[in-house]
Amino acid sequence: MVEVLIRAGCFAAVILMGVLLRQAGFFKAEDFDVLARIVTRITLPASIVVSFSGREIDASMLIITALGFAFGVVYILLAFLMNGRAGREKRAFEILNFSGYNIGNFTLPFAQSFLGPAGVVTASLFDTGNAVICLGGAYSVASMVKEGRRFSPSAIVKKLLRSMPFCTYFLMIVLALAHLSLPGPVVEFAGILADANAFMAMLMLGVGFRLSGSREQLLDILRILGARYAVAAAAALACYFLLPLALEYRQALALLVFSPISSVAPAFTSELKGDVGLASAINSVSVLVSIVCIVAVLTLVL
Numbered sequence: 001m002v003e004v005l006i007r008a009g010c011f012a013a014v015i016l017m018g019v020l021l022r023q024a025g026f027f028k029a030e031d032f033d034v035l036a037r038i039v040t041r042i043t044l045p046a047s048i049v050v051s052f053s054g055r056e057i058d059a060s061m062l063i064i065t066a067l068g069f070a071f072g073v074v075y076i077l078l079a080f081l082m083n084g085r086a087g088r089e090k091r092a093f094e095i096l097n098f099s100g101y102n103i104g105n106f107t108l109p110f111a112q113s114f115l116g117p118a119g120v121v122t123a124s125l126f127d128t129g130n131a132v133i134c135l136g137g138a139y140s141v142a143s144m145v146k147e148g149r150r151f152s153p154s155a156i157v158k159k160l161l162r163s164m165p166f167c168t169y170f171l172m173i174v175l176a177l178a179h180l181s182l183p184g185p186v187v188e189f190a191g192i193l194a195d196a197n198a199f200m201a202m203l204m205l206g207v208g209f210r211l212s213g214s215r216e217q218l219l220d221i222l223r224i225l226g227a228r229y230a231v232a233a234a235a236a237l238a239c240y241f242l243l244p245l246a247l248e249y250r251q252a253l254a255l256l257v258f259s260p261i262s263s264v265a266p267a268f269t270s271e272l273k274g275d276v277g278l279a280s281a282i283n284s285v286s287v288l289v290s291i292v293c294i295v296a297v298l299t300l301v302l
Helices: 001-024 031-051 060-080 088-098 103-147 154-162 163-179 184-194 198-208 215-242 247-255 264-269 276-301
Strands: none
Touching: 001 103, 001 198, 001 276, 031 163, 031 184, 031 198, 031 264, 060 088, 060 103, 060 154, 060 215, 060 247, 088 103, 088 215, 088 264, 088 276, 103 154, 103 163, 103 198, 103 247, 103 276, 154 163, 184 247, 198 264, 198 276, 215 247, 215 276, 247 276, 264 276
């Protein structure tokens, strides 16, 4: 359990470092966009390559992938229901910042350390379904909502195909199902980039973090995170007690549903010209809440 607290504390420290460096003038507000592009187009795709390298996927385990996708859809629908009377910009913002999980940068190391190979496999499969939502799906829906366009599956597919992380996930899944792997030098090069992913993602959050202290902003954070973690608690109970899977997979799923909001949500918010400060604040607070929840889950299930 000490390892959990140390790693979680390190994540929080990197976020704090980003906040302090921005306040000291080392980073400017526009640097957030540069960091976001580095994360979404370089380090995150590299991390995906490394996570899947050498792994083979049994088609029967794709139910876990379906769960990762289904939970993301549930969050998008809830964002619609919670903001039915709100303006298009607010609905688009909440679709982006309510759905998706930060698994690769945050929860996967915990699953690897405390749940072993079964935890890694479960996290990777779940994150594959989650990737459809957080690496392009939610962004596509949010952009259609903001622009007032009708729902179009083809538009979502086009957005997904322009998402570097999603295309990387798709390629690695196809290779894993075909029992193929990338050449060793490619994986080794990706590993160098992937080592920087968690640091860059947390630093990005710190640089983008802005809390105005206004009552409206604080209420937005409490409302979004309160609803999200209430759903997470229900999902954890359902996964642990109802799914017909082996115990180690149910333990991992109970952990994964408490993952923070996707670390690329603020980056996509920036692309839609949304409130990056609020998005980063929600994301950073969700990291802290998830630390508490994950420690509690590990204490209960192990």
